[in-house]
Amino acid sequence: MPKYSQTINLEGHSGIHSEEYERIVFTRGNYTAVEITGDYNVIIINAGCRFDGRFIVSGNYNKITIHNDVNFNNGILIGADTDASVGVGNHIKCLGKTFVTRDPNDYNDHSNYALQINGNYTHWEGSGMNTKVALQTASSKRTYACVIGRQADGDAVSAPTKWCIVEKTNFMVLYDGSSHGAGKLALLVSGSASDIACGHLIAGNWFGSLGEYDTSVSAGQDTTGGGGMVELNAGTTRFVENHIQPVYTGGINLGVYGKRNIVLFNHVAHGGSYGLQLYQDNCVVSGNLIYWNDAKSSSTSSMNIGSGVDRAVVAGNRGGNRASITDNSTNSSVSNNELGAL
Amino acid sequence: MSDNFFGNAPNHAMPFDSVTYNGGTVPTTAGYHLVKRGSYGDVTLGTDKCIIEFDGGCTLDSLRITADQCVVIFGPKLRIGPGDKSNGMISIAGDRNYVYIGPDAFVKDNGTPNARDSSDQGNGMACVINGSYNTVEGANWTSILQGPHSAGAAYNNGGTAIHNTFKNLRGRNNPNEGSYVSTSDWHASAPHTTFYNCLSDYASPGSGNSANLGGYKGSTFSLGPIAGTGSASNSNGNGYGSKVLYCYADMSGNSPYGSSTNLPTGSSANNNFGIQNYGAQHSQVIGTYLDSDGETASLGMYEPSTLIYGCIWDSPSNMQQETTGTCVASIFKDPSNSNGTQENNIAVGGSIIALTND
Numbered sequence: 001m002p003k004y005s006q007t008i009n010l011e012g013h014s015g016i017h018s019e020e021y022e023r024i025v026f027t028r029g030n031y032t033a034v035e036i037t038g039d040y041n042v043i044i045i046n047a048g049c050r051f052d053g054r055f056i057v058s059g060n061y062n063k064i065t066i067h068n069d070v071n072f073n074n075g076i077l078i079g080a081d082t083d084a085s086v087g088v089g090n091h092i093k094c095l096g097k098t099f100v101t102r103d104p105n106d107y108n109d110h111s112n113y114a115l116q117i118n119g120n121y122t123h124w125e126g127s128g129m130n131t132k133v134a135l136q137t138a139s140s141k142r143t144y145a146c147v148i149g150r151q152a153d154g155d156a157v158s159a160p161t162k163w164c165i166v167e168k169t170n171f172m173v174l175y176d177g178s179s180h181g182a183g184k185l186a187l188l189v190s191g192s193a194s195d196i197a198c199g200h201l202i203a204g205n206w207f208g209s210l211g212e213y214d215t216s217v218s219a220g221q222d223t224t225g226g227g228g229m230v231e232l233n234a235g236t237t238r239f240v241e242n243h244i245q246p247v248y249t250g251g252i253n254l255g256v257y258g259k260r261n262i263v264l265f266n267h268v269a270h271g272g273s274y275g276l277q278l279y280q281d282n283c284v285v286s287g288n289l290i291y292w293n294d295a296k297s298s299s300t301s302s303m304n305i306g307s308g309v310d311r312a313v314v315a316g317n318r319g320g321n322r323a324s325i326t327d328n329s330t331n332s333s334v335s336n337n338e339l340g341a342l
Numbered sequence: 343m344s345d346n347f348f349g350n351a352p353n354h355a356m357p358f359d360s361v362t363y364n365g366g367t368v369p370t371t372a373g374y375h376l377v378k379r380g381s382y383g384d385v386t387l388g389t390d391k392c393i394i395e396f397d398g399g400c401t402l403d404s405l406r407i408t409a410d411q412c413v414v415i416f417g418p419k420l421r422i423g424p425g426d427k428s429n430g431m432i433s434i435a436g437d438r439n440y441v442y443i444g445p446d447a448f449v450k451d452n453g454t455p456n457a458r459d460s461s462d463q464g465n466g467m468a469c470v471i472n473g474s475y476n477t478v479e480g481a482n483w484t485s486i487l488q489g490p491h492s493a494g495a496a497y498n499n500g501g502t503a504i505h506n507t508f509k510n511l512r513g514r515n516n517p518n519e520g521s522y523v524s525t526s527d528w529h530a531s532a533p534h535t536t537f538y539n540c541l542s543d544y545a546s547p548g549s550g551n552s553a554n555l556g557g558y559k560g561s562t563f564s565l566g567p568i569a570g571t572g573s574a575s576n577s578n579g580n581g582y583g584s585k586v587l588y589c590y591a592d593m594s595g596n597s598p599y600g601s602s603t604n605l606p607t608g609s610s611a612n613n614n615f616g617i618q619n620y621g622a623q624h625s626q627v628i629g630t631y632l633d634s635d636g637e638t639a640s641l642g643m644y645e646p647s648t649l650i651y652g653c654i655w656d657s658p659s660n661m662q663q664e665t666t667g668t669c670v671a672s673i674f675k676d677p678s679n680s681n682g683t684q685e686n687n688i689a690v691g692g693s694i695i696a697l698t699n700d
Contacts, residue, residue, distance in 0.1 A: 021379045021399040021419070040398035040418040040446065061418040061445035063398070063481060089445040091481035121445070123482040123510070163483050165510065165539065195697045197633060199590055201539050235697055236631055236654075238588050259697060260673075262588075264629050264652045281695040286652050286671035286686070310695060315671045315686035333671075333686045 014053065017041075033074075036062060045070055047096070057119075061089040068096025072114075075102040079119030082151050084161040087119030094169075097130040104138050104176070111154040112138075115146040115171075120162050122148075126169030129206060133171045137181035137223045145171040148200065149190035149234070156191035160234060162198045170206040172246075177219030180250065183227040190234035194258045194280055198234035207253075208246030213270060217248055224250040224272065231255040238262045245269045252277045256285070263288065274326075275302040275319070281310040291320040291342055298341065301326040305334065318342075358395075368394065387412045390436075396420070398444065404429075410436040410473075418444040418481075423468075426453030430470030431489075434506075438475045443511065445481040451489035452516065466491030468513075471506045471532070472498045480511035483541045490516040494540070495529035497568045501580070503532035514543035526564035527591075530584035530622060537563065537586045544593035562591040562632070566621025566645070581622030588629040591616070593639055616655060619643045628652055641674065643667050656694050661687075 012029040020038045026045040033053025036043065039060045047068040056077045057064065079087030102114045114135045117124060135143045142154065146169075149161030171186040186207040190198055207229045209222050217224055228251030229244050235258045243266070244253050250272040256263060261283045268275045268290040275290040290302045302319040305312060307328035314334045319325060323340040359373035364380025372391040379399040387394075387407045398417035404427045405414065420443060422431045431451045432441065443449070451468045468489035469478055478494065487493035493513025496506040513527040527542040542562035565581040593616075616632050616639040619625055623645045632639055632655035639657040643650060643664065650661065650669040660678040663669055667682035676689045 021397065023376075023378075023397050042395075042397055042417045042444075061398075061484060063418055063444050089482060089484035091445055121482045121484050165482055197592075197697050199541075199631075201588055203539075203588070236590075236633070238590075238629055238631065240588060240629055259695065260631065260654050260656070262629050262631060262652055262654060282654060282673055282688075282690075284652050284654060284671055284673060311673065311688045311690055313671050313673060313686055313688055331688065331690075333688055336686055 018059075020059075036064075038062075057090050057092070058087045059090075060087065060119075062091075064090065064092045066092065066094045066096075066098050070094075070096075070098050072098075072100040073103060074106060075114050075116065076100055077116045077118070078122050078124070079117065079161075081116075081118065082157055084118055084120050084149060084157050084159055087122070089121040090119060091123040091125070093123075093125040094127040094131045096127055098127065098132070100131075100133040102135055104136055107138050107141050107143075108152055109141070111142040111144060111147075111150065111152060113144050113147045113150070113152075116150065116152075117146070117148045117164055117166070118150070118157055118161050121164065122161075123165040124169065125165070125167055126205070128168050129170050131169045133169055135173050135184075136176040137173060137179055137184060137225055138176060139179035140182050142183045142227075143173050143181050143223075143225075144185045144188050145173050146186065147188045149193065149198075150188060156193065156233075160190045160193035160196055160198055162196075162234075163200065165201045165203070167201070167203045167205060170210075172207065172209045173223050173225070174209065174220055175217050175223040175225075180223045180225030182225075184223055184225040184250075185227045185229065185231055186244075186246075187230045189230075189232045189237060189258075193234040195235055197236040197260070198258070200234060200237045202232075202237065202239045203241050205242045207242065207244040208249070210243075210245055214248070222246040222248055224248045226251050226272075228252040228255055228272070231257065232261055233257045235259045236261065238264075239266065240264045241266065243267045248272065254290075256280065256283055259283070266290075273300065274304040277304045277306070278309060278312060278314065278329075279306040281312065283309075284313045286313060286316045288317045290317055298322045302339070303337075305329045305332065387414070387436075405432045405441070407434045407436050407439050407441075407473075410438050412436065412439045414440070415442045416444045416447060418446050420444060420447035420449070422448075423450040424452040426451065426465075428453075428465060429472075430467040430495075432469040432478070432487075434471045434476045434478070435473050436476075437473045439473070440476070441478045443478065443480045443485040443487075445484045447480070447485045449487045451491075453490070467495050467529075468492070469494045469508075471496045472503050474502070474504045474506065477507040477509065478511065479507075479509040482510055483512040485510065486512045486514070488514050488516060491525055492529045492568070493527045493542075494537075495531055495568060496535040497529060497531035501532075505534045505536075506532060507536040507538065508540055509536075509538040510540070512541040512543060524564070524568055525560045526562065526618075528563045529568050530563070530565045530581035530586075530625070531568040533580065533582040533584070535581055535584040537584075537589050539587070540589045542589070542591040542593070544591065561616060561618035562593060562639075563589065563617040563627075565617070565619040565625050581619070582624055584622050584625040586617060586625075586627040586630050590630065591632040591639075593632070593634050616640045616657065617642070619645050619648060621645065623647055625649075626651065631655070632657060642678075643669075654694075656697075 014032040028048035035056040043064040173184040298321040309329035312332040358376040381401040393413040468487040626649040634657040662678040
């Protein structure tokens with residue numbers, strides 16, 4: 001039997017895996033740090049696995065299926081920290097209850113991520129609400145549950161990450177009970193790429209813990225730390241059919257800062273400031289529910305279109321509670337939005 | 343380590359009914375089969391409920407499914423072709439089948455494209471669905487279909503194929519080939535075909551081709567019959583009720599596969615290669631982005647009762663629809679007319695604001 005025909009049964013074996021074209025099964029058990037450096041593998045993570053070290057996929061074009069009740073307790077990195085051309089084309093698919101987080105004891109001094117997607121063409125596919133990517137705040141630290149195209153030092157990778165799919169996952173940043181930290185986001189997409197076509201599809205996700213509105217925030221609830229929930233900096237991102245409903249975001253719920261973004265059919269509520277902020281040209285925002293801001297205040301717009309924005313479409317949305325949109329753009333179509341108290 | 347170890351040992355992810363190794367014959371019976379890395383020639387599934395998982399690095403000459411309710415899961419680095427099969431390199435004639443194409447896959451047809459008046463169902467097409475309720479899904483845009491006439495098509499000249507879906511796939515035509523107006527990366531030529539997050543690489547027919555060599559490009563997404571006699575809209579099949587959802591087309595000069603500037607001259611068809619709808623009433627294009635980098639690329643819905651919603655196309659060309667069409671919340675240059683409902687669009691009157699790097 002040729003070697004390439006064998007199935008590798010890891011049985012709790014951690015470390016680097018450089019196999020190629022293999023069928024690798026992580027059987028139920030506890031693992032420390034794991035790095036998949038090989039290419040073209042079919043990798044199956046069985047139900048009940050627990051990874052207490054970081055799980056890194058720096059190989060290319062692997063198909064990874066995560067079965068039920070799997071915990072990644074010290075984060076996942078797909079690719080390399082500073083290079084979008086590493087860890088390319090991997091498809092990670094969750095079938096059941098999956099939990100991805102990071103141990104606060106291992107936080108660096110700057111930006112901390114539970115799920116760091118840097119490799120081009122990555123497809124992260126959750127199983128729905130049962131796939132949770134969550135990070136706790138920490139004093140003076142930034143906490144981003146998921147990033148696409150960001151380095152651990154907080155900078156964007158120099159050549160932006162492109163062509164990713166992120167879908168069917170619940171992302172959140174939770175208050176640790178003592179500090180809201182130094183900035184947070186549930187999702188940050190490729191900084192410094194506002195006028196570069198990156199072509200991501202972000203679809204069918206939930207952002208925030210989906211708790212009910214509460215002015216008193218306890219440990220384990222959505223943090224009020226500044227930053228917001230979702231920030232889209234990459235050009236030509238399609239952000240569709242997502243749900244953003246945190247208890248208390250602190251910051252803007254959905255920041256659209258990349259050119260030619262398409263934002264359709266999302267539910268966006270409870271911005272600590274604006275529900276939606278649109279700061280780039282040639283974007284389409286339509287078919288969304290964007291409402292309730294500043295603790296349901298009617299003094300702040302649910303939607304804000306910045307000055308300097310040229311030729312944007314913001315139409316066919318339901319917004320509130322304020323009965324108007326803050327619009328400082330030029331040559332835009334901002335109309336047919338139903339606004340006011342809900 | 344015995345063959346059966348992988349199939350039936352406890353505490354493994356999948357119990358398989360069989361394991362096939364390089365050079366063996368892929369089982370086609372009902373059941374759950376594992377196929378290891380290797381080469382397997384032509385594979386035809388003629389028995390219902392056959393489920394096969396292929397490991398990474400498998401090579402086939404073709405895959406044809408004539409049965410129903412089969413599931414075929416390809417691992418990474420699948421290779422099918424280049425080859426020439428009359429039904430297409432991947433062809434699905436049954437109903438309710440599912441095919442997953444893993445990362446870094448390449449399915450290529452290098453056959454002669456259908457003539458514009460041909461009723462053949464697979465010439466020059468990498469993946470053809472002739473049945474109903476089937477899905478072909480890629481891992482991401484590294485799962486590639488390529489054919490001179492079509493990368494992926496849902497088509498049946500008897501008109502019985504309905505409700506098929508292509509998802510997360512990348513498609514392109516072959517350089518320097520084509521077949522007049524019917525050449526397209528994606529064809530919704532059967533009713534209720536859905537393309538979800540599919541990418542068109544465009545691929546130029548090449549500047550050196552003459553009309554006789556078929557150096558033409560029809561469109562990136564074609565809604566309607568696969569071929570026509572006299573015009574594209576009077577042949578068999580139609581794309582009634584088809585949808586293009588959250589798709590993406592790159593026909594810019596930055597595309598490594600050729601841009602719209604490389605077309606031969608001599609046919610008006612060369613001026614329309616965005617999304618073209620001839621013969622697909624009640625179809626929709628939603629949340630779709632077309633990057634032509636300032637080259638010609640139109641979005642034309644030349645049939646009744648169509649919807650264009652939430653799209654952006656970077657193009658100096660036009661949007662066109664019929665009097666019963668609706669186009670809202672989209673960005674383009676200028677409409678060709680005032681047909682139908684046109685609300686909340688931005689007609690930029692020129693190239694939209696440039697991206698520095700796409």
